[in-house]
Amino acid sequence: MSFNAVTSSFKVARRRKSPLAETLQIGALAGLAAIGFALIGAYVAMDKRHVVEDTLTLSQIAYALMAIAAGFVAGRDTQGRPSGSRIVLHGALTGLVAGLCVSALMLLMASVSLRSTLVAASPMLTKALSLGAPIGSLQALAQVPILGALLGMIGGVFAAMPSRYRRALTCGFAIVLIAGLFRDVFVSVLDNVPDFNGPEAEVFGSGGLNRVPALVLLVAGGIFALLRDRWNAGHNPARRARSSKAGLVLLLVGVLILPLVTNDFVAQVAMLVALYMLMGMGLNIELGLAGLVDLGFVAFFAVGAYTVALMCSSGPLALVDVSFWVALPVAVVLAAGAGMLFGLPVLRVRGDYLAMATLGLGEIIRVLVLSDALAPYLGGSQGIIEIDHPRIFGVSLQSPAALYYLALALAGVVAFISWRLQHARIGRAWLAMREDEDVAQALGIDPVASKLLAYTIGAAFAGAAGAVFAALVGSVYPHSFQLLVSINVLAILVIGGLGSLPGVLVGAIVLIGLPELLREFGEFRYLFYGIALVAMMHMRAEGLWPATTRTKENARA
Amino acid sequence: MLDALPKNLLPKSPARAPLLEVRGLKKAFGGMIAIQNVDLSIAEGSVHAIIGPNGAGKTTAFNCITAFVPPTAGTIFLGGARIDGLPAHVVARHGVARTYQNVRLFPNMTALENVLVGQHRRLHTTFWEAIIGSGRFRREEAEARERAREYLAFVGIAQRAGDLARNMPYGDQRRLEIARALVAGPRILMLDEPAAGMNPAEGRALVELIERIRAELGVTVVLIEHHMRVVMAVAERITVFNRGAVLTEGPPAEIQSDERVIEAYLGRRSGHVATPVVESEPHRPMEARIA
Ligand SMILES: Nc1ncnc2c1ncn2[C@@H]1O[C@H](COP(=O)(O)OP(=O)(O)O)[C@@H](O)[C@H]1O
Ligand SMILES: [Mg+2]
Numbered sequence: 001m002s003f004n005a006v007t008s009s010f011k012v013a014r015r016r017k018s019p020l021a022e023t024l025q026i027g028a029l030a031g032l033a034a035i036g037f038a039l040i041g042a043y044v045a046m047d048k049r050h051v052v053e054d055t056l057t058l059s060q061i062a063y064a065l066m067a068i069a070a071g072f073v074a075g076r077d078t079q080g081r082p083s084g085s086r087i088v089l090h091g092a093l094t095g096l097v098a099g100l101c102v103s104a105l106m107l108l109m110a111s112v113s114l115r116s117t118l119v120a121a122s123p124m125l126t127k128a129l130s131l132g133a134p135i136g137s138l139q140a141l142a143q144v145p146i147l148g149a150l151l152g153m154i155g156g157v158f159a160a161m162p163s164r165y166r167r168a169l170t171c172g173f174a175i176v177l178i179a180g181l182f183r184d185v186f187v188s189v190l191d192n193v194p195d196f197n198g199p200e201a202e203v204f205g206s207g208g209l210n211r212v213p214a215l216v217l218l219v220a221g222g223i224f225a226l227l228r229d230r231w232n233a234g235h236n237p238a239r240r241a242r243s244s245k246a247g248l249v250l251l252l253v254g255v256l257i258l259p260l261v262t263n264d265f266v267a268q269v270a271m272l273v274a275l276y277m278l279m280g281m282g283l284n285i286e287l288g289l290a291g292l293v294d295l296g297f298v299a300f301f302a303v304g305a306y307t308v309a310l311m312c313s314s315g316p317l318a319l320v321d322v323s324f325w326v327a328l329p330v331a332v333v334l335a336a337g338a339g340m341l342f343g344l345p346v347l348r349v350r351g352d353y354l355a356m357a358t359l360g361l362g363e364i365i366r367v368l369v370l371s372d373a374l375a376p377y378l379g380g381s382q383g384i385i386e387i388d389h390p391r392i393f394g395v396s397l398q399s400p401a402a403l404y405y406l407a408l409a410l411a412g413v414v415a416f417i418s419w420r421l422q423h424a425r426i427g428r429a430w431l432a433m434r435e436d437e438d439v440a441q442a443l444g445i446d447p448v449a450s451k452l453l454a455y456t457i458g459a460a461f462a463g464a465a466g467a468v469f470a471a472l473v474g475s476v477y478p479h480s481f482q483l484l485v486s487i488n489v490l491a492i493l494v495i496g497g498l499g500s501l502p503g504v505l506v507g508a509i510v511l512i513g514l515p516e517l518l519r520e521f522g523e524f525r526y527l528f529y530g531i532a533l534v535a536m537m538h539m540r541a542e543g544l545w546p547a548t549t550r551t552k553e554n555a556r557a
Numbered sequence: 558m559l560d561a562l563p564k565n566l567l568p569k570s571p572a573r574a575p576l577l578e579v580r581g582l583k584k585a586f587g588g589m590i591a592i593q594n595v596d597l598s599i600a601e602g603s604v605h606a607i608i609g610p611n612g613a614g615k616t617t618a619f620n621c622i623t624a625f626v627p628p629t630a631g632t633i634f635l636g637g638a639r640i641d642g643l644p645a646h647v648v649a650r651h652g653v654a655r656t657y658q659n660v661r662l663f664p665n666m667t668a669l670e671n672v673l674v675g676q677h678r679r680l681h682t683t684f685w686e687a688i689i690g691s692g693r694f695r696r697e698e699a700e701a702r703e704r705a706r707e708y709l710a711f712v713g714i715a716q717r718a719g720d721l722a723r724n725m726p727y728g729d730q731r732r733l734e735i736a737r738a739l740v741a742g743p744r745i746l747m748l749d750e751p752a753a754g755m756n757p758a759e760g761r762a763l764v765e766l767i768e769r770i771r772a773e774l775g776v777t778v779v780l781i782e783h784h785m786r787v788v789m790a791v792a793e794r795i796t797v798f799n800r801g802a803v804l805t806e807g808p809p810a811e812i813q814s815d816e817r818v819i820e821a822y823l824g825r826r827s828g829h830v831a832t833p834v835v836e837s838e839p840h841r842p843m844e845a846r847i848a
Binding site: 417420421423424425426427428429431432435436438439440441442443444445446447453 | 623625644645646648649650654655657661662663664665666670673674675676677678680682684687688690694698701737738741
């Protein structure tokens with residue numbers, strides 16, 4: 001798929017204006033963004049969240065980032081690198097303009113009541129924007145532009161400093177932000193560490209990081225980034241490969257011990273992530289390797305789930321009542337069979353048409369389950385309930401952590417199979433088909449047969465995920481099999497990097513795990529999610545953990 | 558079979574059985590007839606060149622033979638078996654391999670991986686064996702890698718095994734494309750303008766490579782080429798295409814002195830005695846000279 005084509009259309013050519021006009025314009029844009037942020041209610045909502053206890057809230061960080069980004073852009077655009085004074089000046093100017101916009105909003109809110117049209121323009125907003133100064137005072141109005149100028153200046157300096165230090169600062173800041181934002185997860189981990197409850201040693205306060213630990217993390221993150229840069233210096237591929245491997249090992253260890261050291265809520269989220277990872281691995285074979293755009297992935301997920309539901313439920317609709325371990329292979333085989341049956345006619349069409357055809361399939365399955373004809377067997381919208389939990393050696397897997405390990409183990413098996421196939425004749429044929437179908441065929445690769453195999457294996461993996469889903473949740477309903485599931489899985493692959501197995505893990509964590517952990521921000525998280533995704537596709541279209549590093553390593557081996 | 562051929566197509570020098578035989582080939586794109594009435598007979602073990610002005614239909618003939626596009630009419634035999642109407646991957650399995658006028662590698666795969674894909678029809682382990690990692694699978698995989706390196710060395714780019722195809726210099730990409738085609742063990746190799754964009758030294762190296770392909774691997778070579786030094790150096794026979802049809806066919810010496818060939822390249826300009834076909838510089842393709 002030509003995601004590059006899509007994302008490159010965002011790259012608007014910038015016209016050259018006088019530097020001053022451009023700087024003012026950037027400042028005004030940042031100011032408008034800040035006003036918009038406040039007026040949709042995001043500022044107040046995110047102001048409740050402290051990243052650094054009693055010092056910095058999330059919305060203050062968002063505002064600071066806007067000013068820094070504006071200063072960064074203004075600073076970067078001045079071509080003369082050495083003229084540091086100008087970089088600083090222009091950075092400060094953008095920040096000042098952005099800050100003035102916010103002050104203007106405060107003035108406006110003080111003199112006119114906007115609440116009838118803009119619900120978010122409340123006294124609470126005015127109070128939050130005043131940063132503790134008396135509301136409506138000169139101090140309240142003046143401090144925002146001054147802070148803005150300061151931060152814009154920092155942005156300008158940031159643009160001018162060597163990239164090594166820039167990366168170090170970014171890394172340190174990201175670590176503080178992550179630690180503060182996901183305080184609950186880390187607190188639950190720390191709670192499980194013995195001898196860690198002296199109040200002085202507490203890293204986290206009631207809302208976020210405490211000040212000293214935040215500073216320590218900032219510095220530690222910076223030093224880590226600097227050290228990593230030195231380690232990777234000189235574009236030494238073997239070293240790079242080693243550090244990438246080390247990253248993977250760390251990630252895997254984290255994934256393995258996570259539910260043991262946190263609470264049930266985090267384990268539940270982890271379970272969901274593992275489930276999506278399982279599906280991601282399946283779609284990775286279709287889309288990542290063979291280049292098949294499949295939007296009906298959820299159909300095979302449903303086949304797997306309903307198979308287990310019918311075979312393992314103690315409810316009235318059950319056909320048999322057998323162990324999950326018997327039902328799982330049946331579900332996989334049935335899903336694979338469904339994939340093959342549907343793939344035969346559909347895989348002859350190319351590219352975008354395939355997406356359309358598979359999109360239809362996903363909906364057909366859901367509508368079929370809801371239909372009157374099948375309702376007596378599949379329960380219609382009532383679904384099938386009372387599905388037994390899987391048992392291992394007579395122990396029922398019921399806790400989120402146990403179910404997490406079940407899903408994770410299956411994901412591991414699937415990852416192993418994908419990895420093996422990827423490095424075999426068939427996997428290379430898939431990659432070749434993705435790159436250039438005509439040429440691949442001229443080399444003797446049967447396009448329909450190899451696509452069908454990819455599609456069938458993908459469907460089988462989806463069936464496995466569906467089976468686990470039914471066992472995890474204990475019930476299946478048609479509404480669990482919405483188009484959104486297919487799209488989420490697709491997005492996981494794109495975010496993580498098409499064709500990359502670690503990418504699936506990263507994508508599932510970022511796209512499924514983080515939104516669950518950030519529930520407190522309600523619908524706002526989707527807004528910022530969208531912005532983050534667009535920005536990411538713009539800056540890093542190949543995904544967070546792209547597959548090309550694998551290709552290069554593999555060839556050197 | 559041979560009796561049925563028109564007289565002028567019968568091989569003149571030592572009678573060798575034709576490996577590839579094309580009869581009455583026609584291809585129309587909508588209303589535009591790209592080629593028609595094309596007869597070709599390629600002797601087994603020979604190097605056969607196809608020349609002709611741009612747009613004469615040479616690539617289209619290649620595309621029809623390799624089933625890249627379906628021919629509108631005509632029959633194609635390879636070693637006595639009829640291959641027209643078969644899908645491209647089946648034609649490939651009959652032993653037809655090719656390169657492309659605009660290099661078409663798998664750009665995001667390494668040189669080694671490109672050649673591994675070329676071995677698709679030589680490898681036989683099933684996907685179950687791949688999953689469990691059976692001994693046979695591992696042996697075959699190791700052999701495939703070894704063979705891939707051999708063929709990269711054969712075309713002279715062994716040191717590029719780990720490079721992504723898209724990062725390779727143009728000349729090496731052309732060589733890689735030849736290696737990818739050869740590694741399948743074809744009976745006939747069809748090269749579409751292999752010397753395009755090469756300097757004289759690279760052109761000479763290409764001539765040497767083609768001779769080795771024929772002599773060491775025993776593969777029959779058909780090449781479309783504009784560089785006359787390359788054509789004259791390697792080809793035993795030359796077929797001249799013009800305006801979608803075969804203009805003439807014969808050994809190099811005959812073609813070189815054929816008035817009609819010169820006319821086809823120059824347009825009808827009477828009194829022109831020079832033979833531009835031979836004099837053209839290798840790095841200046843013939844089409845640049847056509848008015
Ligand atoms: N896929 C196609 N669709 C339409 N016209 C084509 C196509 N391929 C080739 N042609 C036309 O057929 C004619 C012969 O082209 P080609 O075989 O590429 O010539 P040559 O290789 O001899 O330079 C040209 O006029 C070209 O425009
Ligand atoms: Mg051509």
